[in-house]
Amino acid sequence: MGKISEFNSQDYAVIARDYADLKEAARKRCADQSELDMVQKAFDFANEAHKGVRRRSGEPYILHPIAVAKIVVSYIGLGYKSIVAALLHDVVEDTDYTVDDLRSLFDDKVATLVEGLTKIKTVLDNEDKAMQKSMQAENFKRILLTLNDDVRVVLIKLADRLHNCRTIEFMPEHKRDKILSETMFIFIPLAHRLGLYSMKSEMEDIWLRYKEPEEFNKITEQINRNIIDKDKQINEFIKPLDEALKAAGFKFEIKKRVKTPYSIWKKMNTKGITFDEIYDLYAVRIIFDPIDSAETERDQCYHIFSIITSHYRYKADRIRDWVNYPKSNGYEALHCTLMSKTGIWVEVQIRSRRMNDIAEKGIAAHWAYKKDGFAEENESEMDKWITKVKEILVNPDVNALELLDLIHNDLIKTDIFVFTPKGDQRRIEKGATVLDFAYSIHTDIGNTAIAAKVNLKLVPLSYVLKTGDQVEIITAEKEHPKREWLQFIKTSKARKLILDYMKSQRQSSVNLGKKMLEEELKSLGRKLNDKTVKSLMDEFEIFDSKPEEMYFKIGSGLISLDGLSEKLKKYHGINKESYFVISNSDENHKYILASCCTPIQGDSVVGFKASDGTITVHRRTCINANNLAAKFGDKIVTVKWVADANSENSYLARISLRGTDRIGMINDITRLTSKDLSVNIRRFNLGTEEGIFDGFIDLYVHDIADLDMLINRLKKIPGIDTVIRTDL
DSSP: OOEEOOOOHHHHHHHHHHHHHHHHHHHTTOSSHHHHHHHHHHHHHHHHHTTTEEOTTSSBTTHHHHHHHHHIIIIIOOOHHHHHHHHHTTHHHHSSOOHHHHHHHSOHHHHHHHHHHHHHHHHHHOOGGGGSSOHHHHHHHHHHHGGGTOHHHHHHHHHHHHHHHHTGGGSOHHHHHHHHHHIIIIIHHHHHHTTOHHHHHHHHHHHHHHHSHHHHHHHHHHHHHHHHHHHHHHHHHHHHHHHHHHHTTOEEEEEEEEOOHHHHHHHHHHHTOOGGGOTTOEEEEEEEEOOSSSSOHHHHHHHHHHHHTTTSEEOGGGOEETTTSOOTTOOOOEEEEEEOTTSOEEEEEEEEHHHHHHHHHTHHHHHHHHHTTOSOSSOOHHHHHHHHHHHHHTOTTOOHHHHHHHHHHHHHOOEEEEEOTTOOEEEEETTOBHHHHHHHHOHHHHHTEEEEEETTEEEOTTOBOOTTOBEEEEEOTTOOOOGGGGGTOOOHHHHHHHHHHHHHTHHHHHHHHHHHHHHHHHHTTOOOOHHHHHHHHHHTTOOSSOHHHHHHHHHTTSSOOTTHHHHTSOOOOOOTTSEEEEOSSOTTOOEEEOTTTOOOTTSOEEEEEOTTSOEEEEETTOHHHHHHHHHOGGGEEEEEEOOOTTOOOOEEEEEEEEEEOOTTHHHHHHIIIIIISOOEEEEEEEEEETTEEEEEEEEEESSHHHHHHHHHHHHTSTTEEEEEEEOO
């Protein structure tokens, strides 16, 4: 709850203005005056309940639920009960009113929605209890459990998270880190899976703005300059398409779009390219109203494709047919990339009005169309996903942390298509193995699999499948699941079925695990007692279970006893409001620089405190750091660099280079690096092919300023096209 102070006339004017905007938007989603009256009643009630309360920003608190309600109606397209619930979503948590009060004043469904949101908020905000276990994992489970009751709770929670991200500048730094990491690990993938692309993109850009502010500002400036230069060219590109489609009798609109800063930043970093090398910076979206003809909606997409490709050359390997094969979140469209007359690549997205509504408003539009009879007769991919999530949630053999990883991976996955020996097409997630495929066909086939033939070639069960593979599973009657299978399978279904089999062998695993633990403790001079068991169960994140669960996982190979002595040390909490200063002048400072992202002095960093007090320092944009923060938000430490006056520290970094090869190129690079700038090179790996060289240099620098200076100097060497910092 925020601070309490009297409102002034300006506060009341802002409240009235924002609510008027919401009411206008809500009017379009309300079937009659009685529904609009319910929205008015909810506003009046919430406004009175939050009267005099302010947020950290100083603005009246009621502006937050109004903003959440506006997102609910404008971004997602939900109806009046969701708007009412959004307006009331903080009342039970922050005032003396109860869910029963709301039930009597409004109705049971509104009260149930608010109750679900209150439960999520209570757990997400409870940092005191997070010292003993990963509350983020439990939070995620709580959020997903609402899918069993009403998916609107998740949708409203996403709206709430988006608005909190919009106002994140007013939060303390450690809280900001937790929220941003949690958003990247949980809420952004969830928005993507539910088809809420505009919300996903906005949260991604906010994440980048605070995690890498310099990169965000630089990319934003480049986008703005590029738009000014290229806007006329895009209009000229659109003109003949507009004329041709009108001539063909289509009713449509064409919209222009530029890639978001985050999507550009991610592509630059994952592909090791510069801003100028991103050829699909621009996209044109053709949204058409289907013509009443013998052609289906899908056929008309292909018809439009044939018209526009008669005007421009298209890039064959950039066609994405989400019309024939919709994404698992229900997204449908036909994408292609065309070369304009002025020499720039432009991505064109072809969608019907229905497809566009689903792309813009996600699951809400998907089910709205389903209700109106637009959906396929078969169960949709979205409904299948929700069913699968429910199966994972009720699995007793998966704890909260495992569940977090399982569903996070499922949220961010993409699918591929493979074929049976008879030529039947099957969808399976990218990265799936032959064994995953076997279990997707039938449990018995998975349990008895020994190998497979992929494209008529014999391969092991761990072989990772690719789109277009033809797969034949080879089985043996006496074969059975093995513990080591859990190390390489990808799908949650296969994991569940293997664990189900192992559960039948549970007691032998329990006995083995207990014996292994006793022997390991004995070697450390300790005994297996209640105190030791409780300590280890907390360390292994096994909550609300009996010790047999831990013994089973040890005996099954799911828990390693490596480093057991460290795990037995007493866990110490941390003061989140204090800074940890990275300095070598104090021997009591115990820290290590993460090897996954190799931070350099001056990088924007975040720390995680281990049970022995050691701080592991990561770059803020490190994937591992975000995953850790999403699971262990209680262990986040605010970290600051302090340069020691007499320090001669150096940090290992890698820069990747690419350019046109010539005689003397390597000599120029090494002379600048070693002689001119006195940089110590650890490894030099450059190769050349057909006149193009690329590779990397590992070297030691004093800080980020040194590295930036080196990169800028190398870029000036004739023939070098790109020089960027990459992970080791």
